[in-house]
Amino acid sequence: xxxxxxxxxxxxxxxxxxxFRSIQDTWLPVWDELRPFAxxxxxxxxxxxxxxxxxxxxxxxxxxxxxxxxxLGDVIARYWVQSGFNVMHPIGWDAFGLPAENAAIKRGxxxxxxxxxxxxxxxxxxxxxxxxxxxxRVLRTCDPEYYRxxxxxxxxxxxxxxxxxxxxxxxxxPKDQTVLANEQVVxxxxxxxxxxxxxxxxxxxxxxxxxxxxxxxxxxxxxxxTWPAKVLTMQxxxxxxxxxxxxxxxxxxREEPVTVYTTRPDTxxxxxxxxxxxxxxxxxxxxxAGSAEVQQQFSEYLDVVxxxxxxxxxxxxxxxxxxxxGAYAVNPVNGERLPIWAADYVLAEYGHGAIMxxxxxxxxxxxxxxxxxxxxxxxxxxxxxxxxDSGIAAAGDGRLINSGALNGHTKAEAIPLVIAQLEKDGLxxxxxxxxxxxxxxxxxxxxxTPIPIIHCEACGEVPVPADQLPVELPxxxxxxxxxxxxxxxxxxxxxxxxxxxxxxxxxxxxxxxMYTFVDSSWYYLRFVSxxxxxAAFDVAEAEKWAPIDQYVGGVTHAIxxxxxxxxxxxxxxxxxxxxxxxxxxxxxxxxxxxxxxxAMSKSRVNLVRLSDELDEFGVDAIRLTMAFAGPPEDDIDxxxxxxxxxAKFLARAWRLARDVSSSPDVIWANGDEKLRRxxxxxxxxxxxxxxSFKFNVVxxxxxELVNQVRRVIDQGAGAADxxxxxxxxxxxxxxxxxxxxxxxxxxxxxxxxxSVARAGLRKPDHxxxxxxxxxxxxxxxxxxxxxxxxxxxxxxxELTQLALASAGAVKAVGDAAVKTVVVRAPKLVNIxxxx
RNA sequence: GCCCCCAUAGCCCAACUGGCAGAGGCGAUCGACUUAAAAUCGAUUCAGUACGAGUUCGAAUCUCGUUGGGGGCACCA
Numbered sequence: 001x002x003x004x005x006x007x008x009x010x011x012x013x014x015x016x017x018x019x020f021r022s023i024q025d026t027w028l029p030v031w032d033e034l035r036p037f038a039x040x041x042x043x044x045x046x047x048x049x050x051x052x053x054x055x056x057x058x059x060x061x062x063x064x065x066x067x068x069x070x071x072l073g074d075v076i077a078r079y080w081v082q083s084g085f086n087v088m089h090p091i092g093w094d095a096f097g098l099p100a101e102n103a104a105i106k107r108g109x110x111x112x113x114x115x116x117x118x119x120x121x122x123x124x125x126x127x128x129x130x131x132x133x134x135x136x137r138v139l140r141t142c143d144p145e146y147y148r149x150x151x152x153x154x155x156x157x158x159x160x161x162x163x164x165x166x167x168x169x170x171x172x173x174p175k176d177q178t179v180l181a182n183e184q185v186v187x188x189x190x191x192x193x194x195x196x197x198x199x200x201x202x203x204x205x206x207x208x209x210x211x212x213x214x215x216x217x218x219x220x221x222x223x224x225x226t227w228p229a230k231v232l233t234m235q236x237x238x239x240x241x242x243x244x245x246x247x248x249x250x251x252x253x254r255e256e257p258v259t260v261y262t263t264r265p266d267t268x269x270x271x272x273x274x275x276x277x278x279x280x281x282x283x284x285x286x287x288x289a290g291s292a293e294v295q296q297q298f299s300e301y302l303d304v305v306x307x308x309x310x311x312x313x314x315x316x317x318x319x320x321x322x323x324x325x326g327a328y329a330v331n332p333v334n335g336e337r338l339p340i341w342a343a344d345y346v347l348a349e350y351g352h353g354a355i356m357x358x359x360x361x362x363x364x365x366x367x368x369x370x371x372x373x374x375x376x377x378x379x380x381x382x383x384x385x386x387x388x389d390s391g392i393a394a395a396g397d398g399r400l401i402n403s404g405a406l407n408g409h410t411k412a413e414a415i416p417l418v419i420a421q422l423e424k425d426g427l428x429x430x431x432x433x434x435x436x437x438x439x440x441x442x443x444x445x446x447x448x449t450p451i452p453i454i455h456c457e458a459c460g461e462v463p464v465p466a467d468q469l470p471v472e473l474p475x476x477x478x479x480x481x482x483x484x485x486x487x488x489x490x491x492x493x494x495x496x497x498x499x500x501x502x503x504x505x506x507x508x509x510x511x512x513x514m515y516t517f518v519d520s521s522w523y524y525l526r527f528v529s530x531x532x533x534x535a536a537f538d539v540a541e542a543e544k545w546a547p548i549d550q551y552v553g554g555v556t557h558a559i560x561x562x563x564x565x566x567x568x569x570x571x572x573x574x575x576x577x578x579x580x581x582x583x584x585x586x587x588x589x590x591x592x593x594x595x596x597x598x599a600m601s602k603s604r605v606n607l608v609r610l611s612d613e614l615d616e617f618g619v620d621a622i623r624l625t626m627a628f629a630g631p632p633e634d635d636i637d638x639x640x641x642x643x644x645x646x647a648k649f650l651a652r653a654w655r656l657a658r659d660v661s662s663s664p665d666v667i668w669a670n671g672d673e674k675l676r677r678x679x680x681x682x683x684x685x686x687x688x689x690x691x692s693f694k695f696n697v698v699x700x701x702x703x704e705l706v707n708q709v710r711r712v713i714d715q716g717a718g719a720a721d722x723x724x725x726x727x728x729x730x731x732x733x734x735x736x737x738x739x740x741x742x743x744x745x746x747x748x749x750x751x752x753x754x755s756v757a758r759a760g761l762r763k764p765d766h767x768x769x770x771x772x773x774x775x776x777x778x779x780x781x782x783x784x785x786x787x788x789x790x791x792x793x794x795x796x797x798e799l800t801q802l803a804l805a806s807a808g809a810v811k812a813v814g815d816a817a818v819k820t821v822v823v824r825a826p827k828l829v830n831i832x833x834x835x
Numbered sequence: 836g837c838c839c840c841c842a843u844a845g846c847c848c849a850a851c852u853g854g855c856a857g858a859g860g861c862g863a864u865c866g867a868c869u870u871a872a873a874a875u876c877g878a879u880u881c882a883g884u885a886c887g888a889g890u891u892c893g894a895a896u897c898u899c900g901u902u903g904g905g906g907g908c909a910c911c912a
Contacts, residue, residue: 237908345910355912640847700859777855782893832892
């Protein structure tokens with residue numbers, strides 16, 4: 001026997017037996033033929049699952065980050081297929097956007113050429129990477145068949161008052177020559193190119209996402225437990241709801257009172273001045289009404305404010321600046337005159353762009369008051385030192401003083417009392433505010449969805465009629481696309497000039513294009529009926545598939561994309577087109593792939609090239625490495641993992657199938673009981689492990705089983721043992737989640753038809769899971785002193801007797817008195833003795 | 836400044852949510868096979884869970900504090 005085994009082993013040694021290249025070449029065309037992941041068969045009776053990976057931007061070939069994301073998403077999709085579901089796992093391309101346009105300018109091309117070339121390359125790479133995508137459902141957002149429905153969505157929002165134009169100060173990237181959404185400004189820098197962002201007053205299109213702020217916040221509770229807690233927190237922070245009161249202040253010499261928002265109406269008696277945002281209309285108006293000197297000072301100040309960058313403005317140690325506007329407000333509760341200042345620490349876009357300043361109890365107001373020598377009045381006895389002396393605002397709680405009828409109340413008591421009084425007097429009301437701003441969706445660039453609005457002098461903003469959609473992009477390329485601050489589309493006269501759809505008079509198309517996050521805000525719905533030419537999506541198909549059972553993607557989109565999709569979904573719900581209010585029932589964030597601690601993202605230099613790794617180790621080894629590296633949400637440092645080790649394991653697993661297939665198919669043994677037990681224990685554990693995303697543990701367990709099978713083949717029953725075959729088949733099926741090529745080849749060697757992807761996870765035999773004996777730990781005062789082998793059904797009393805009599809326990813207890821015995825049958829007994 | 840998460844062997848990571856700290860991998864060392872090397876196979880090595888208290892019969896796990904690392908928000912009234 002020895003000689004036989006070693007000979008067989010020797011044979012495999014020559015070329016290691018396992019050749020990933022030939023395995024890949026064998027099975028890829030077979031799968032292309034077989035289409036094991038097609039999901040559109042109307043006769044399919046399997047229950048449905050919708051698994052979606054965030055679609056890629058086609059910037060060149062796939063990189064390590066894609067490889068990780070798609071390997072992990074694939075584990076989930078393949079798992080549900082193996083569990084008997086009809087899984088929709090589609091893929092598409094987020095194909096509009098600036099990189100294509102910049103590349104086109106450089107090379108004198110139309111962005112389309114660059115984009116479709118990259119898509120083709122990525123598509124080929126994904127196929128080779130064995131992603132279990134349904135290739136019948138592919139979409140590209142730059143196809144007119146897709147963006148037509150972007151335009152439809154825009155018009156629907158427009159007609160509901162949720163898409164509107166307004167002029168305001170917007171973030172502007174001087175390098176990209178386009179506006180930026182609030183969300184695209186990171187620490188005062190353009191998220192894309194790190195250029196300091198400036199402000200510009202422009203008329204732009206917005207989506208009214210703030211109208212949905214409450215629902216966007218409250219519905220996050222539905223996602224508790226199925227979304228990463230981190231993402232929920234980020235969304236909540238971003239929406240930033242605060243509650244307080246609106247209070248009306250009469251302005252001397254002005255008809256209309258000014259409303260301010262405060263979270264601390266209890267400190268109303270402590271207001272000693274008022275501040276308005278310098279870039280607000282109110283500030284301008286009050287300054288204009290002032291003396292020539294006031295006007296002069298204000299105008300100079302406004303220039304300084306406008307010139308400052310977001311970084312300067314946002315920095316924490318930014319010194320308080322401002323000018324007195326020469327005007328006074330009247331405190332509604334005590335009639336005091338409050339001087340009105342303009343200062344840039346008050347934001348025009350938040351609340352009402354004006355505040356009541358309570359320097360004693362608000363640090364920002366205190367800093368300002370001390371800088372400009374304004375009075376500080378304490379109205380809450382907090383026991384803290386006088387803010388005017390200490391320079392630290394008294395933030396704590398206490399009893400109100402200097403506050404008329406409110407004296408003696410605590411902060412919590414006073415707030416509702418003040419609000420009630422204000423409401424009674426018609427001077428204010430309870431109010432809430434959000435950090436979230438409306439979503440700026442227009443961009444002054446070419447490669448995006450044209451905004452389907454025609455501007456007519458007589459009729460105003462007129463939506464393009466449905467039968468004229470899509471409004472297609474005109475042909476433009478190279479230098480024509482050079483950013484110049486206004487949309488390149490404006491220079492195409494015969495595209496811009498059209499008759500007004502309503503009155504027929506000469507009119508002009510809107511020349512801006514939509515921000516690409518509009519495209520991705522609803523793409524998940526397009527997948528349910530990607531070829532539908534009648535509607536954005538088929539409502540019945542959406543009902544069947546959506547919402548998404550499992551969404552997989554990077555935490556980089558934790559705010560933007562997810563918030564926008566959630567918003568659009570709620571709008572579609574209100575329109576009656578979908579029956580759910582949250583698009584992504586569960587979310588998995590995979591980490592990033594790094595090299596020596598530095599990120600390998602799209603914009604950075606790729607320190608490790610995916611194609612090199614695939615050539616060296618094969619698709620399966622790379623996929624396995626990604627899944628085995630650790631919990632999916634952790635970052636992977638490529639220097640810490642071993643694709644060579646993965647390849648070694650795959651070869652080991654593969655050789656099991658080879659050994660089994662080359663053994664005479666004679667049943668001469670009853671099967672190794674221990675091996676069967678291990679096999680079925682794994683089968684029992686896999687669903688729980690996969691569903692809690694412990695892919696690394698599944699792989700560790702597979703390795704364990706493979707090692708055990710190897711031992712049984714070499715040292716025990718041999719390769720013909722039915723338990724060995726059973727274990728090897730189980731390995732092939734579970735391995736197919738991670739290493740589809742190797743698994744398919746094993747499956748074939750074991751005598752089955754492809755595809756192993758549809759073989760189905762086997763049900764564990766529960767009779768094999770019952771242990772005939774277990775080890776019971778005997779502790780004395782919490783320290784392990786002995787071990788007993790007992791029946792799992794053993795009773796407490798019997799176990800206690802056995803434990804007390806065990807040699808280790810007797811020795812440890814000595815002649816001390818036993819106080820109590822804690823029994824957790826059948827695993828543990830703890831004997832507590834007196835000291 | 837405020838809020839959240841994390842810390843287990845030389846390294847990456849497990850530990851049935853309070854019950855024997857080790858499943859798996861990498862690395863290292865030794866051995867088998869080989870003329871030799873690679874590959875393969877086998878074996879061995881290694882921490883008492885960042886630190887300090889507390890709760891408990893019992894703590895990696897729960898509580899509090901400290902240190903270190905990561906993340907979010909940040910002049911949002």
